[in-house]
Amino acid sequence: MLGSAQPIAPKARRNGLLVLALGAGLALLVGAVAVRSPQLAATVALLVLLPAVRAQSRTAGLMTLWAYWLLVPMLRRMLDLAEPTSGADPLSLLPFLGTAVLALMELRENRLDRRARLILAGAGVGFLLGLPMGLLADPAAVSFAALAYLAGLSAFVIGWGDTMRPHSGMTLYRALAAALIPLSLYAVAQYFLPLSGWDALWVETGELGSVGAPQEDHIRVFSTLNSPFTFAIALATGIMLGLGVVRTLPASLLLTLPMILALALTYVRSAWLALVVGVLVFALAARGRASGRIVAVVSVCLVALVAVGGSNPTTQAFTQRVTSLGSPEEDVSAQERIETTSKLVPASIRQPLGAGLGQAGLAVRLEDAGEEDAKLVDVDDGYLSLLYQSGPFGLLLVLAAIFASVSAAIRVLGRADPDSRLAPAALLATLMMLLVALASADVFFGLPGAIFWYLCGVAVAYASDRREGSPMRFAVGER
Numbered sequence: 001m002l003g004s005a006q007p008i009a010p011k012a013r014r015n016g017l018l019v020l021a022l023g024a025g026l027a028l029l030v031g032a033v034a035v036r037s038p039q040l041a042a043t044v045a046l047l048v049l050l051p052a053v054r055a056q057s058r059t060a061g062l063m064t065l066w067a068y069w070l071l072v073p074m075l076r077r078m079l080d081l082a083e084p085t086s087g088a089d090p091l092s093l094l095p096f097l098g099t100a101v102l103a104l105m106e107l108r109e110n111r112l113d114r115r116a117r118l119i120l121a122g123a124g125v126g127f128l129l130g131l132p133m134g135l136l137a138d139p140a141a142v143s144f145a146a147l148a149y150l151a152g153l154s155a156f157v158i159g160w161g162d163t164m165r166p167h168s169g170m171t172l173y174r175a176l177a178a179a180l181i182p183l184s185l186y187a188v189a190q191y192f193l194p195l196s197g198w199d200a201l202w203v204e205t206g207e208l209g210s211v212g213a214p215q216e217d218h219i220r221v222f223s224t225l226n227s228p229f230t231f232a233i234a235l236a237t238g239i240m241l242g243l244g245v246v247r248t249l250p251a252s253l254l255l256t257l258p259m260i261l262a263l264a265l266t267y268v269r270s271a272w273l274a275l276v277v278g279v280l281v282f283a284l285a286a287r288g289r290a291s292g293r294i295v296a297v298v299s300v301c302l303v304a305l306v307a308v309g310g311s312n313p314t315t316q317a318f319t320q321r322v323t324s325l326g327s328p329e330e331d332v333s334a335q336e337r338i339e340t341t342s343k344l345v346p347a348s349i350r351q352p353l354g355a356g357l358g359q360a361g362l363a364v365r366l367e368d369a370g371e372e373d374a375k376l377v378d379v380d381d382g383y384l385s386l387l388y389q390s391g392p393f394g395l396l397l398v399l400a401a402i403f404a405s406v407s408a409a410i411r412v413l414g415r416a417d418p419d420s421r422l423a424p425a426a427l428l429a430t431l432m433m434l435l436v437a438l439a440s441a442d443v444f445f446g447l448p449g450a451i452f453w454y455l456c457g458v459a460v461a462y463a464s465d466r467r468e469g470s471p472m473r474f475a476v477g478e479r
Helices: 008-037 038-056 056-084 092-107 113-126 132-139 139-163 173-194 197-204 228-242 251-265 269-284 288-307 313-326 330-350 364-366 372-376 383-417 422-437 444-462
Strands: none
Touching: 038 056, 038 092, 038 330, 056 092, 056 139, 056 173, 056 197, 056 383, 092 139, 092 444, 113 139, 113 383, 132 139, 132 269, 139 444, 173 251, 173 444, 197 444, 228 251, 228 269, 228 422, 228 444, 269 422, 330 383, 364 444, 383 422, 383 444, 422 444
């Protein structure tokens, strides 16, 4: 044993010295940067930390990445409270850059098959078709949009890598399972208690857009994320993926109810509609007694919130918000969406390469937008947003990649045994839920985009011949 340990010691000493040297260099760099901007210093430090953690432990690195997506927006608010920024906050780029960096590390270790490469290339070209016109219109906006869309797409590679490790489980599910209960409780506190200083500043500066709740003197909650919609999509994803794990009835209720309550307090109707569609897809795909019991848990939580709608102002406001979906003629936002669609669809079809990447959605907020651009910020349809930015050919390429990924999820479900259908059914249902949500917001952008393409990578990898016969599991140790 002593003889076998001797060759390892010099290498370990070299690695230790290298880590020490890198740490010292990083400390000097961060110290120098912090003098100019604490936000930039935090961005540099956290970005360098991520691949270092990933090099020591793949699971820890990926869990850290998902933590960045979930927690960095609150870190931004805290630093803004202490040291306000002027212009774009560099911390807003951290999750995107971190996803791209870890995806590159995954590519070095996992070889994609032909189908996966085609899906990745097709979607990437679809997004980038809007690059030339975007560069002519607004280089800053197109740069941010290209980074956001392609970084989200790169999560496909991370999903593929998770799947190719049979005993690692899905890091996305594990991160959501660990984080969403505390985040839900924080959201409930945001609604019923006075806002913290950093959250109050975030609301006052208007970074979130409209966060006013139907109930007076309350907000639509966003927890540690940067908008009610993003938080709602994270909650809905956690609920849907949780359907694929067999639990006892009390455990299911205990874990699901806080997320359902927090989702209600976001007042994001499109997320509720998408969740209902996802639950229906799951019920049809999973079949069996176990799936029926799980769907019953979610259904009881949903119906209970609506049934008590008149008992107090909060539940009444939620009920009115949800039921307004059935009256589009009286819904101002629905009428605005219809009007915007009728204007932009003909204009988009006449531009084969689109109006330019970054000309719709959040990217235009990087610059002072004119009146026409300000209207484009409010496009409440992810399909329309991409059609306008990258043109009809770009949209078709991205839709083709999505179709191939959903088809892969269906094949995985078809291969599953009757006793192991829950996880693949939940995967398919979550993808369908996100596609429904895409009709009301740009799901390709930010955390929802990383979640969506990650799940596409999982589906395509499980459908690969390399994984044939291997049961799908969301987490290590699930029963």
